Amino acid sequence: ASAATSLPEVRKPSLAIDLIVDGKRVTLPDTEPYIDDAGNTMVPIRFVSEKLGADVKWDNGKQIVTIIHKGNTIVMPVGSKKVTVNGSEITLDTMAIKKESRVVVPLRFVSETLNTEVKWDGAWSAVNIVSPEYQSKIDNGAVTLDRWGRELRANQNSDEWILMSDTPDNVYKIGKYKITHTDTQRPAKDYYNLFSKEDLDRIVKNIKEYYRLALNVDFRSINPTNYFQQSFKLQGSNGYLNPTPFTNTANFIKQNKVISEGYAYPDPTTLYYFHGTVFMRTKFKFRVLNANDYSQFNMDSIDPSASSESPKWVKKGQWYETYSDVSLFTNHQDFQSTLKIGSTENMFVKEYYVHKELK
Template sequence: MKKWFMAMTIAVLVSSLFGATASAASLPPAFVSVVLDGKKIWFPDAQAYVDENQRTLVPFRFVAESLGAKVGWEAPSQSVPIERDGQQIRLQIGSNIALVNGQEVALDTQVVTKDGRTFVPLRFVSEVLGAEVEWDGSTSTVTIHTKDISESDTDEWGRLLRKTDLPKNAADYPYILADVPNEMYEMAYPPSRPSESKVSSELYATIPEYNKQNVDIWMGHLKTFGALLLNVDYRTIDDTWAQAMFATKMQNSNAELRYIREYVDWVKENQIHIMGYLEPEPSMIFYDGFGADYIRVKFRVQFLSFKHHERLIYDNWFPQEADFEKNVWYEGYADIKMVTNVGGHWGSTLKVSPTASLFFNHTISKVE
């Protein structure tokens, strides 16, 4: 992980998330995880993302208030007044100039609104709010530091550990994180062959392939898969989306591509528009004994538009009886199946299974 001081560094690192097609209109923005002082920020709705100019933008109010700033809103001038530690800061929508105690500070991109939320460039968090920012390109994660944390209190990804109020099955995991609720740990595992299956504490302790370098690759595959799966718009979707979705899967032929393209046609016909995100948890991996790894994720999804309830998501297990409401956030956990067709040193090749599902082994409920 390297210190981030220039926006161009982020442009180079995150461009690999969607490859050469990153500017295609049919593809969703590259979503970014944010960890603040050892705890992952689960934004209530709008997520950090990389814009078309390869700049990382973060939802400002939530981040600023987490850093102890007071944030306002002045509608007539479309400006955001901020107060923190005696500093008077003002941002204006559509401007790349911030006023800090009356002095102009140039930002590397404009302050924007998206889905009713104000987004600011990541550089602003570092240079104006005084936080230390690090960027991990392998997992598309921003880490924000406002205080020193001992490495002995964190995992390899800089997440804080906890030793109290542990889940019932705490021994199944290499450690327990401070920002993950027990219900996520205690969710039932998918079907398995008991004599061959292994929980994550065993996998990390006994099998060399389960190391940070490989797991980071798997997390990247899952993030790309989730960004495509949960961000679909009938007005822009095209074959670029189909090809990108197909590329996230482990395939032995092009057979699935036909089904993905049929879904694209259905999205247009049914006028489907959904948005959401999927966050994989690297410490929660389960080997089922049949040749597949399941990585647990937290997801959120909102259904904005559709004519009929059928096949709103490209998922063979999408519930036929589902009666999802429009413009309501749903949240849950799921185990996403990952497989490889490579023997020997297979670690870097693990990709999403063609039979993976958000609704096979999962929980989901309306966000109140």
């Protein structure tokens, strides 16, 4: 009974939201942004201090957060829609709240009060935040952005990749593996340009949706039949998928008492074609909150094939960031518009991924 009461509450999984601040996609070390019932994007206060450069003060006794930035002061009592901006009281349609012992605040209100521009791109679930100083760099050509508002490195010295300023070098050094064995190859540097932003957004959203399902599992609520049916909708197929691997996975999650959460952040500029398969390099963020065996927690890691592995380095409750390639598939003639998730083993293919603990 005491073990049961120590488990986290059953949560509704959130779709990954990319946060781009002054041209760089950011990774938060713990609590992720989410959209509340009123449609507001909520972010942890740590994001405001570290990424927006504000001075944040927390009064634990009064449960009040104070945000100071370039002469602007916002006072936000937790649990109240009444806030104070530079001494004047304002009533919002949302409020600062406590979530998993972290204070989260409404992003748009805070960002715009701190004089930054906020744009929501629902096509791929992303928020782009631009400060006046960075906008000046854009306007005078000091920086170059891709179609999603991310900054390209000034030195594009790769024959394979479009190099992004927010992506570490080791991510571009991850090897490429063959699934099929035709001879044709097309590097991301030219292949992704065959796709419109609309097509790439759809692929990104498909990967995010699939891993919202695959990484957010709870042994107390998972239903094997529903798990297969939802997976089927998100996967590229010939119109048929064998339900057995999916129902076996769901049943193992029950047996292994898995509770996990996570997110996928595909990079549309990395779409490439390699020996008959299309791939998109993807950043993952996840943690396993409960399990008998912490190395087997989702479809990618449970009973892996000879080419994949169960990550033995996973620790209870620790957030991880990993990068690997997600394979895509379609048998439709309208190739660009119908690519979907093509494999259930993407995250832990042996020797073809990198990982680190988030601090």
